[in-house]
Amino acid sequence: MTSALRQFKADIFQGLAHPTRIAIVETLREGELPAGKLVERLELEQANASQHLAVLRAKQIVVSRKLGNQVYYSLRDPVLTKVLDLLRRYFYSQLSETANMLEEIEQESARVK
Amino acid sequence: MTSALRQFKADIFQGLAHPTRIAIVETLREGELPAGKLVERLELEQANASQHLAVLRAKQIVVSRKLGNQVYYSLRDPVLTKVLDLLRRYFYSQLSETANMLEEIEQESARVK
DNA sequence: TCAGTATATTCGCATTTTAGAATGTACTGA
DNA sequence: TCAGTACATTCTAAAATGCGAATATACTGA
Numbered sequence: 001m002t003s004a005l006r007q008f009k010a011d012i013f014q015g016l017a018h019p020t021r022i023a024i025v026e027t028l029r030e031g032e033l034p035a036g037k038l039v040e041r042l043e044l045e046q047a048n049a050s051q052h053l054a055v056l057r058a059k060q061i062v063v064s065r066k067l068g069n070q071v072y073y074s075l076r077d078p079v080l081t082k083v084l085d086l087l088r089r090y091f092y093s094q095l096s097e098t099a100n101m102l103e104e105i106e107q108e109s110a111r112v113k
Numbered sequence: 114m115t116s117a118l119r120q121f122k123a124d125i126f127q128g129l130a131h132p133t134r135i136a137i138v139e140t141l142r143e144g145e146l147p148a149g150k151l152v153e154r155l156e157l158e159q160a161n162a163s164q165h166l167a168v169l170r171a172k173q174i175v176v177s178r179k180l181g182n183q184v185y186y187s188l189r190d191p192v193l194t195k196v197l198d199l200l201r202r203y204f205y206s207q208l209s210e211t212a213n214m215l216e217e218i219e220q221e222s223a224r225v226k
Numbered sequence: 227t228c229a230g231t232a233t234a235t236t237c238g239c240a241t242t243t244t245a246g247a248a249t250g251t252a253c254t255g256a
Numbered sequence: 257t258c259a260g261t262a263c264a265t266t267c268t269a270a271a272a273t274g275c276g277a278a279t280a281t282a283c284t285g286a
Contacts, residue, residue, distance in 0.1 A: 013135075077203055083196050084122065
């Protein structure tokens with residue numbers, strides 16, 4: 001793999017490396033939304049939302065178009081939602097592993113008693 | 114989506130948000146490797162590699178096991194390689210879009226002449 | 227036990243990221 | 257033209273990240 005590709009991937013990941021930006025992307029899965037709606041739904045500070053949107057724009061994760069007074073945002077590529085879906089599965093598999101671990105520890109400590 | 118899930122996803126992305134860590138993960142796709150081999154193949158400073166490995170461990174992206182003198186690393190879950198594959202496609206689609214754009218600009222400037 | 231090897235951790239420093247406050251810009255409707 | 261709305265940008269301080277140098281830890285074989 002070329003170093004450019006690595007840098008590119010790292011940039012995408014970095015763009016998504018914040019809970020607020022994840023929330024924005026997840027919200028945009030359902031379709032285009034003006035910035036104001038995002039602020040409202042996610043209960044963000046206006047400036048903060050705008051900064052996170054700037055990051056997502058810079059990393060080419062979202063695109064925006066101006067419509068009158070508002071700026072509508074949408075996901076640039078649906079592939080990203082697939083990535084998020086994969087991670088959801090990963091998350092749950094981790095969760096169940098952790099649950100199993102806890103259970104084992106519990107049984108262990110019960111046995112020791 | 115719960116905020117815990119968002120934080121989890123953000124953590125994964127953050128763990129992958131560096132070209133060196135991407136390189137490590139891509140290298141580990143082929144299988145388990147001791148830290149030293151990674152240092153060698155990727156031409157990293159030993160301390161630096163160790164720090165990046167610590168990040169990957171903290172985010173649960175890799176697991177390690179000690180074998181004698183060495184520490185072998187491997188990917189915790191193959192799902193992550195799927196994520197990287199998806200991004201590779203994304204990368205190339207972006208590339209070709211950029212190429213198209215450049216071509217259009219070129220044709221435009223040719224027309225203007 | 228001791229030198230050598232493999233890896234991890236700590237330290238100091240520079241850079242980046244983040245949040246909120248303040249301010250700027252662009253558009254709309256009266 | 258002007259007040260109001262929707263966003264973006266800039267500034268500042270705090271926190272997090274990244275690097276290499278130095279140091280620490282753990283294991284091996286003599």
